Amino acid sequence: AQSVTQLGSHVSVSEGALVLLRCNYSSSVPPYLFWYVQYPNQGLQLLLKYTSAATLVKGINGFEAEFKKSETSFHLTKPSAHMSDAAEYFCAVSDPGYSTLTFGKGTMLLVSP
């Protein structure tokens, strides 16, 4: 069975500071990994995905994530936070070839001026 653990239900940063959201996964097969963002009363928007190609994945809005098999991690980073980045972020895992996603509990990113 697959699982995802997101460390920290809330992360607070100042505008312009580094954003680091942590995600660790458990999977019996090489996984596909995803980061989604959710704004209030909205659906999920894909930020980036890892599908066994390059381990450093660049996404939209300046976000990137690095797949580290030895650490079973897929942390999300952004060099400089903007106020508009305030939202909830979800890490998800799936088996290759399957559409079903297993999500972490989410991390709420708070950005202060």
Place this chain on the structure above:
Amino acid sequence: KAGVTQTPRYLIKTRGQQVTLSCSPISGHRSVSWYQQTPGQGLQFLFEYFSETQRNKGNFPGRFSGRQFSNSRSEMNVSTLELGDSALYLCASSPTLDRGVRNTEAFFGQGTRLTVV
């Protein structure tokens, strides 16, 4: 290209009633999945349909059911509503062609907010 469309956006129902939610996937997408999102349990997979067949199901009671039509549109139904069914129900479509094909991302609709009173 139009995104995933879910209707209605908001719904209020009474305990014991039943409800049907609708999802129109992105044109050409054949896989439709449903998720329930609650503050306590987070995002949980309900079921997935591909070519009108349910091919995967999450751990939910039989009161939760769904179907997919030949045009890939999908509906989910919840019977005998309980207060705990209050949630945001999200539909996602994927261009996944078949098992064994490299998976691609799921595209989510804005969800239907169901409130059971």
